[in-house]
Amino acid sequence: MDQSDSPPLKASSMDNVVRAMCYLVLVQKNRMSQNDTCIYDGEDTKFKIDYESNTYNIYQFLNNHPGGVNYVKPYESKDVAQPMRRYDHSKAAYYLLKEYQQGGRKKDEDDLERLVDWNKPMLSQVGKLGTKYSEWVISPVDRRLRLFDSDLLEYLTITPWYVVPMIWIPIIIYLAVIGTKKYIHITKDASPFIPVVLSISEGIVLWTLIEYSLHRWVFHMEPSGKSKSMIYFHFAIHGLHHKVPFDSRRLVFPPFPAAIITFTIYKLTSLFFCDSTHLLVIAGGLLGKSSSICIDNLSQVPIIHT
Numbered sequence: 001m002d003q004s005d006s007p008p009l010k011a012s013s014m015d016n017v018v019r020a021m022c023y024l025v026l027v028q029k030n031r032m033s034q035n036d037t038c039i040y041d042g043e044d045t046k047f048k049i050d051y052e053s054n055t056y057n058i059y060q061f062l063n064n065h066p067g068g069v070n071y072v073k074p075y076e077s078k079d080v081a082q083p084m085r086r087y088d089h090s091k092a093a094y095y096l097l098k099e100y101q102q103g104g105r106k107k108d109e110d111d112l113e114r115l116v117d118w119n120k121p122m123l124s125q126v127g128k129l130g131t132k133y134s135e136w137v138i139s140p141v142d143r144r145l146r147l148f149d150s151d152l153l154e155y156l157t158i159t160p161w162y163v164v165p166m167i168w169i170p171i172i173i174y175l176a177v178i179g180t181k182k183y184i185h186i187t188k189d190a191s192p193f194i195p196v197v198l199s200i201s202e203g204i205v206l207w208t209l210i211e212y213s214l215h216r217w218v219f220h221m222e223p224s225g226k227s228k229s230m231i232y233f234h235f236a237i238h239g240l241h242h243k244v245p246f247d248s249r250r251l252v253f254p255p256f257p258a259a260i261i262t263f264t265i266y267k268l269t270s271l272f273f274c275d276s277t278h279l280l281v282i283a284g285g286l287l288g289k290s291s292s293i294c295i296d297n298l299s300q301v302p303i304i305h306t
């Protein structure tokens with residue numbers, strides 16, 4: 001049988017988790033690799049495709065397509081069942097497709113969105129998903145997410161990426177200056193340039209390891225569904241990125257919880273680093289974190305929204 005005629009491959013649940021994890025990375029990678037000619041610039045706000053005798057308007061998704069807009073462009077007004085199968089799209093991709101169904105998403109039995117009310121704040125609802133949470137959270141939708149009922153709390157969780165350098169760069173400079181003075185004061189070193197640079201680099205390496213560990217063991221854990229607090233925690237710190245990957249207001253960690261994490265790391269690392277270099281290591285860690293966020297966002301191309 002021709003590969004293109006074969007039914008969608010059934011991935012194991014582990015496959016789906018791994019693919020969902022790669023999803024955000026693919027979206028970023030695709031945006032970074034696109035050049036101007038790749039951007040969908042159709043004047044119409046419709047880009048219709050067919051899939052299994054239903055019609056979908058995927059206009060608002062085109063420039064977010066993790067494979068790049070050029071793969072999808074030739075299929076305007078055509079059936080995409082075969083090309084989607086050919087590229088072995090995940091369960092998440094087919095789930096996302098439902099978002100764009102003409103006449104609105106079908107609330108059938110398989111639709112996990114019927115378990116929550118998108119007109120209400122989401123954080124208070126995720127706990128009740130129980131064992132369904134893990135599947136729901138890696139099934140993406142193309143919507144804006146409201147977390148809290150309170151406008152103030154909601155406002156505090158919305159973070160455009162440029163807030164990160166605005167807040168953290170002055171703090172990094174302050175820590176680097178104070179840290180250098182402290183280093184000179186303690187060591188009486190008259191030429192501190194190399195030790196200062198090495199300590200800041202140490203901080204960058206340390207942050208890379210912490211970030212990897214957080215993603216590997218905390219952000220991508222699978223809550224069993226038995227503990228509501230674990231579900232709330234997972235959704236608030238990372239799950240929401242998988243649920244609403246295109247909500248650009250929620251791609252970076254808000255400064256307030258980031259400050260709490262930074263303070264905890266500061267206290268913990270004070271046990272391992274000597275007094276003379278500790279502040280410089282922290283400055284390096286914050287530099288690593290802030291620059292990775294800025295590089296990620298500055299290298300994105302504009303996204304067309306309807």
Ligand code: HEM
Pocket residue numbers: 019023026058061065066067068071072075080083084087088089090091092093094096097
């Ligand atoms: C119309 C024909 C399409 C073609 C030829 C196509 C092609 C591709 C390719 C080549 C990739 C892999 C990107 C990589 O590994 O870097 C990809 C990924 C992806 N595509 Fe498509 N695509 C099509 C339509 C769609 C549609 C309609 C949707 C959903 C609305 C979709 C959602 C995704 C998603 C979510 C991924 C990430 C990987 C995954 O979860 O499967 N694609 N696509």
